[in-house]
Every structure is written in structure tokens, then in C-alpha cells.
Amino acid sequence: MRFATQLVTLTAAMLVLAGCATGVRTAGDGVPVPPSETPVASQTPADxxxxxxxxxxxxxxxxxxxxxxxxxxxxxxxxxxxxxxxxxxxxxxxxxxxxxxxxxxxxxxxxxxxxxxxxxxxxxxxxxxxxxxxxxxxxxxxxxxxxxxxxxxxxxxxxxxxxxxxxxxxxxxxxxxxxxxxxxxxxxxxxx
Known part of the structure; x- marks a missing residue:
């Protein structure tokens, strides 16, 4: 039983870490912004x-x-x-x-x-x-x-x-x- 609890805890921790690596960012109000909609204007010069x-x-x-x-x-x-x-x-x-x-x-x-x-x-x-x-x-x-x-x-x-x-x-x-x-x-x- 102890092994199953550790496995569940380890799996949950891995899912949390995987979620951090998805590139999902938040806008100023905390609303998630998908990577494809992330503003990049400040990173590239204007045309x-x-x-x-x-x-x-x-x-x-x-x-x-x-x-x-x-x-x-x-x-x-x-x-x-x-x-x-x-x-x-x-x-x-x-x-x-x-x-x-x-x-x-x-x-x-x-x-x-x-x-x-x-x-x-x-x-x-x-x-x-x-x-x-x-x-x-x-x-x-x-x-x-x-x-x-x-x-x-x-x-x-x-x-x-x-x-x-x-x-x-x-x-x-x-x-x-x-x-x-x-x-x-x-x-x-x-x-x-």
C-alpha cells in the first residue's frame, strides 16, 4: 500500500512538472495564454x-x-x-x-x-x-x-x-x- 501511495504521489508530481513545461503563460490578470497567442511584438522589430x-x-x-x-x-x-x-x-x-x-x-x-x-x-x-x-x-x-x-x-x-x-x-x-x-x-x- 505504501508503494502505491508513493507511485500516485510521484505520478502527480510529474504531471505538475509536465504542466510547467507546456509553455502556457498567463496574461496580467492570470488568464492562461496559449503559446500560439503569446505576444511577440517586443521580441521582433516592427515591419x-x-x-x-x-x-x-x-x-x-x-x-x-x-x-x-x-x-x-x-x-x-x-x-x-x-x-x-x-x-x-x-x-x-x-x-x-x-x-x-x-x-x-x-x-x-x-x-x-x-x-x-x-x-x-x-x-x-x-x-x-x-x-x-x-x-x-x-x-x-x-x-x-x-x-x-x-x-x-x-x-x-x-x-x-x-x-x-x-x-x-x-x-x-x-x-x-x-x-x-x-x-x-x-x-x-x-x-x-
């Missing part, structure tokens, strides 16, 4: 392209006209898009609505803005006359080195105002651009 993408999304948001309201999905039909030619690139579309505004007024505002780290690719265009009834217009911004990344705004007419989409892209370290024939060049983001 520079992801940081750049978020910085340009934040800058695009700051460049919007007063009264712009974030939207989860496309609040209107956008009939064009910018195809980022260099890949792989991190890309994200972000949307807003702007009540009581016109395509002309909003596009003119966006073309007149300054976005940190980017230069306007469409800001040299003459302003759209206020009395023009456009269905859509845009504005583009790219880095000064003329790389195929940055922010392309599209403004679309909708009931009660306009919808704004920002197509944002940041090139990854391994991005490659298409080869062009001699004398050919790509338009900058937002130039069509």
Missing part, C-alpha cells in the same frame, strides 16, 4: 512598410476637410482605382463621408493640402470651378523620390454630400517594379 503605411493613413486622415466622418466600407460607388504597379506592397483603402460638400470643393481641398513625407502629384492642376457638377475627382501624393507608393484620394458624389476614398500603399523591402521600354515612364500615383 518598416507597415509603419509607413500607418503613418500615411494617419497623415491622409489629418488632411481631410473638417467634418469628414470615417466609414467602415465604401459609402458610394467608386468607378476607378489606382493599380499600384510595384509589388509586393502593403495596401489599404480607407473611407469617409463628408456631408453637405461637393466633389469640386473636396477635391480642391485635398489637392491644396500638405502631407508629411509626400508631395502632391496632382496639385499643379488648376482648381475645379465651384459650379462644376463632377461625379468624381481625385488627388495624389507620392514620396519626393517619385516611387510608386503614397496616397491616392478619390472623391465621389453621393446623396447629401461626397464619399472619400484614400488608397494607400507602402512598398516592402522586396518590391519590384515592372520593366519599361526605353523612353517609357509610369505616371505618379493619382495621375491616372
Amino acid at each position: 518598416p512598410a507597415a509603419q509607413q503605411l500607418q503613418a500615411w493613413i494617419d497623415a491622409a486622415t489629418a488632411a481631410l476637410p473638417p467634418g469628414a466622418v470615417p466609414a467602415e466600407d465604401a459609402p458610394a460607388a467608386f468607378h476607378s482605382y489606382y493599380g499600384w504597379p510595384c509589388q509586393p506592397a502593403l495596401q489599404k483603402d480607407v473611407y469617409w463621408t463628408l456631408p453637405d460638400s461637393t466633389v469640386a470643393a473636396t477635391a480642391n481641398w485635398l489637392n491644396a493640402q500638405s502631407i508629411p513625407g509626400l508631395v502632391g502629384t496632382t496639385s499643379g492642376r488648376p482648381p475645379i470651378p465651384d459650379d462644376t457638377d463632377y461625379d468624381a475627382a481625385g488627388a495624389g501624393y507620392a514620396p519626393a523620390d517619385r516611387t510608386q507608393q503614397g496616397v491616392v484620394f478619390t472623391v465621389a458624389k453621393m446623396t447629401g454630400g461626397v464619399a472619400i476614398r484614400a488608397e494607400v500603399a507602402a512598398l516592402t523591402a522586396s518590391a519590384v517594379c515592372p520593366s519599361l521600354a526605353p523612353g517609357e515612364m509610369m505616371g505618379l500615383p493619382g495621375q491616372g
Whole structure:
């Protein structure tokens, strides 16, 4: 009987020790966190392209006209898009609505803005006359080195105002651009 008691005690101790070796960690409130969900952000450097993408999304948001309201999905039909030619690139579309505004007024505002780290690719265009009834217009911004990344705004007419989409892209370290024939060049983001 004594041997059976010792065997049970030894088995229980081994199970406890085995449980310690499973890698199960606890969150600050003592809740177990499986190893696959253990945060590792502090152990690896952040992706520079992801940081750049978020910085340009934040800058695009700051460049919007007063009264712009974030939207989860496309609040209107956008009939064009910018195809980022260099890949792989991190890309994200972000949307807003702007009540009581016109395509002309909003596009003119966006073309007149300054976005940190980017230069306007469409800001040299003459302003759209206020009395023009456009269905859509845009504005583009790219880095000064003329790389195929940055922010392309599209403004679309909708009931009660306009919808704004920002197509944002940041090139990854391994991005490659298409080869062009001699004398050919790509338009900058937002130039069509």
C-alpha cells in the first residue's frame, strides 16, 4: 500500500512538472495564454512598410476637410482605382463621408493640402470651378523620390454630400517594379 501511495504521489508530481513545461503563460490578470497567442511584438522589430503605411493613413486622415466622418466600407460607388504597379506592397483603402460638400470643393481641398513625407502629384492642376457638377475627382501624393507608393484620394458624389476614398500603399523591402521600354515612364500615383 505504501508503494502505491508513493507511485500516485510521484505520478502527480510529474504531471505538475509536465504542466510547467507546456509553455502556457498567463496574461496580467492570470488568464492562461496559449503559446500560439503569446505576444511577440517586443521580441521582433516592427515591419518598416507597415509603419509607413500607418503613418500615411494617419497623415491622409489629418488632411481631410473638417467634418469628414470615417466609414467602415465604401459609402458610394467608386468607378476607378489606382493599380499600384510595384509589388509586393502593403495596401489599404480607407473611407469617409463628408456631408453637405461637393466633389469640386473636396477635391480642391485635398489637392491644396500638405502631407508629411509626400508631395502632391496632382496639385499643379488648376482648381475645379465651384459650379462644376463632377461625379468624381481625385488627388495624389507620392514620396519626393517619385516611387510608386503614397496616397491616392478619390472623391465621389453621393446623396447629401461626397464619399472619400484614400488608397494607400507602402512598398516592402522586396518590391519590384515592372520593366519599361526605353523612353517609357509610369505616371505618379493619382495621375491616372
